[in-house]
Amino acid sequence: MDSFTKAIKRYLEKRFGNSIEDASERQIYQALMVITRDKLAEKRYHYINKLKESEQKRVYYMSMEFLVGKTLRNNLYNLGIESEVKNFLSENGFVLDKIYDIEPDPGLGNGGLGRLASCYMDALTSQEYPITGFSILYEFGIFKQVISNGWQQEFPDNWLDLGKYGLIYRSDEEVEIKFYGETKEQWTSDGLRIKYEDYTPIIAEPYDLMISGYETDAVNVLRLWKSKASGGFNMRLFEQGEYSKSVESKAIAESISKLLYPADDNNKGKELRIKQQYFFTSASLQQIVKMHYKAYNTLDNLAEKVVIHINDTHPSLCIPELMRILMDEYEYSWDKAWEITIKTFAYTNHTIMAEALEKWSVDLFRPILPRIYTIISEINNRFCKWCKDIGASVDLEEMSIIHNDMIRMANLCIVSSYSVNGVSKLHSDILKKDTFKSFNRIYPGKFTNVTNGIAHRRWLGQANPELTKYLNELLEVDFIKDLSSIENLLEYKSDESVINNLENIKKIKKVQLAEYIKKNTGLTVDTNSIFDVQIKRLHEYKRQLLNALHIIYLYKEIKYNALKPYPRTFIFSAKASSGYVMAKNIIKLICSISEIIEMDPEVRKYIKVVFLEDYRVSLAEKIIPAADVSEQISQAGKEASGTGNMKLMLNGALTLGTMDGANVEIYNAVGKDNIFIFGLSSEEVSDLSERGYRSEEFYQNSSVIKETIDFMRTLDNGDSNFNYMADYLVSRDPYMCLADFESYLEQQKLIEKTYQDRIKWGQMSLVNIANSGIFSADRATSEYVKEIWNIKKVK
Ligand code: 9GP
Helix, strand or coil, X not given: CHHHHHHHHHHHHXXXXXXXXXXXXXXXXXXXXXXXXXXHHHHHHHHHHHHHHHCCCEEEEECCCCCCCCCXXXXXXXXXXXXXXXXXXXXXXXXXXXXXXXXXXXXXXXXXXXHHHHHHHHHHHHCCCCEEEEEECCCEXXXXXXXXXXXXXXXXXXXXXXXXXXXXXXXXHCEEEEECCEEEEEEECCEEEEEEECCEEEXXXXXXXXXXXXXXXXXXXXXXXXXXXXXXCXXXXXHCCCHHHHCHHHHHHHHCCXXXXXXXXXXXXXXXXXXXXXXXXXXXXXXXXXXXXXXXXXXXXXXXXXEEEEECCCCCCHHHHHHHHHHHHCCCXXXXXXXXXXXXXXXXXXXXXXXXXXXXXXXXXXXXXXHHXXXXXXXXXHHHHHHHHCCCCCCHHHHXXXXXXXXXXXXXXXXXXXXXXXXXXXXXXXXXXXXXXXXXXXXXXXXXXXXXXXXXXXXXXXXXXXXXXXXXXXXXCCCCCCHHHHHHHHHHCCCHHHHHHHHHHHHHHHHHHHHHHHHHHCCCCCCCCEEEEEECCCCHHHCHHHHHHHHHHHHHHHHHCCCCCXXXXXXXXXXXCCCCHHHHHHHHHHHHHHHHHHCCHHHHCCXXXXXXXXXXXXXXXXXXXXXXXXXXXCCCCCCCCCCHHHHHHHCCCEEEECCCCCHHHHHHHHCHHHCEECCCXXXXXXXXXXXXXXXXXXXXXXXXXXXXXXXXXXXXXXXXXXXXXXXXXXXXXXXXXXXXXXXXXXXXXXXXXXXXXXXXXHXXXXXXXXXXXXXXXXXXXXXXXHHHHCCCCCC
């Protein structure tokens, strides 16, 4: 620690010519970021040497998204020096929490998928497993959301400005990626070779983010690639006075890593997306193969020493890229290259939503990646022939990789990977029985399940230090090291003093959140009210609209039927994809309800609605510990798993949910008396869809639905969208909010009643915390390690 504080002082002197007494908060931040990064890099050096010596198998985790969250606190916490640093700073007049606030959230992801990848990096590192993450260094992460008159507006998020201090630039490992052009077969004295002509080269610059583990020697790396033009700008054009033309190719090259997920509702967006995917997969694969060859002088043993994990289909171009490298650069035959490839890749599917199962049109794809297209096409031809040869009664319309001039990336992943897994039991069953049933028939044993898990050290240890401290004192076990031991809490279920202490801690977190709400929205919320939370991406299938409809119902009852419910604060936070009009309308609706209630003194005594803008990891860390109710109300069968449900449970919130995704496993873990379940099951949803769902029938046949929707219309003041949304619910309602409304209402009433029995609620909350052990990312990643990757700890 002494050396750490000395290093900070030295950095301030050398970099800014300042002593610590004269330093600004911004300078302290920069010093802490750089010194922590360098300390981790030094640890990494020792760790990587041990890894190299042991020659053991490694995992490469490919993901277009890693939502890492703020890194500084996580690293100090993991290094076990957070309190010393805090004291050192406070002796010098600084508050560590204020320094933490300076760090931007690296928004390199959209939501659950990216956050999961980061939870897994943390968990695997803490358990000393060798993993490297690969992704893109987006200059602008997910947009900053601002709500203006209830409508979402998007602003660029320039996170690198302050976030760059955590990165290490590795100029020695730059890679060239080839786009467009043509490939020609050429006979040489060594046989048939592939020659690339007229292609556009783009350079991938590597930046490493150190990933620390909790109380361990391991340090893993997240490698992020940034795009750069090959050869800089065009001097000749510049000298001719063609200034903008001279930098055109540079700008095009840099656009690849400019922004997370460009909107893909037009061809230009799609083209950029394909380029992003190939850019980072090609750079990563070239790097992996080169390192492997350097270590072993052969690629024959690649699959023995390397697993490449494909996180959703976004990195699926890894597959043809490995084939390309093996054949075109290392002269392997097709058969040998294929044998290596299919033993190297494992794929996780994270969604069954049709619009998220990626497909690329051949016309768009082929010119950008001509050689890669040829390889995919050959994989497909051979796969179709193999199906015919084995005589399987297979439906090639459903299974072939290229169909109707579209390349289906999930099919490519299934055919080319040795393992395919879903992310909750229900989701994995749906994959096997429905979405990919024909594949499951011809590849018995290939499909498995690994239910998601969360990094409890961040989501409990760091986000809720008050609860962590209390549990540490109460349970004489190190649950931060091993979350399964938190089940010892069950012994205290009948201990009223423990229930009271847990309630007091919840209250502290609610007060902290209330302060944040006041500061950011101006709204005053009652910390004795039920904090009812729905925080996640805004998507219709997640049904924020159902939640909103319930609030409208309460509003009507308070106003016209003298209902005096137990006070409740409904807290929402969610970003909508910028091109998703209906999602934006739902945000507008929630904001309009909030506004109307706030203007009505009679109603606002009982209910309040808060929409917190710019949902991100650090905001989730504030909301989750304060939540009483966790709304997990997706249409059954649509949410692959969910992970917010696990984080909220771990912090003592009770789940109000459908039997969907990991909710089913939460239900099994806590038992039916400690959760509020409602709505149609996934089979019932399918049956109803097949019979033909008509929301209008629900509207006509249920007085409570009819009255609520009719009331909703009366709220429209011309500036709001109540009428529009009421029409949408009655005429379309694609995710069946109306079909589940009455049963949702029933559970909401039960929640209100139960909450008033403080002991009962406290016991239920305790049971949830105590049973959250199985949802740790340590458990989930251990399953990947044993069932899929077959890797060992670095010792
Ligand atoms: O929608 C799923 C979510 O249910 C799951 O928890 C998460 C992590 O597995 O992945 C989400 N999927 C995507 O974001 C896109 O496939």
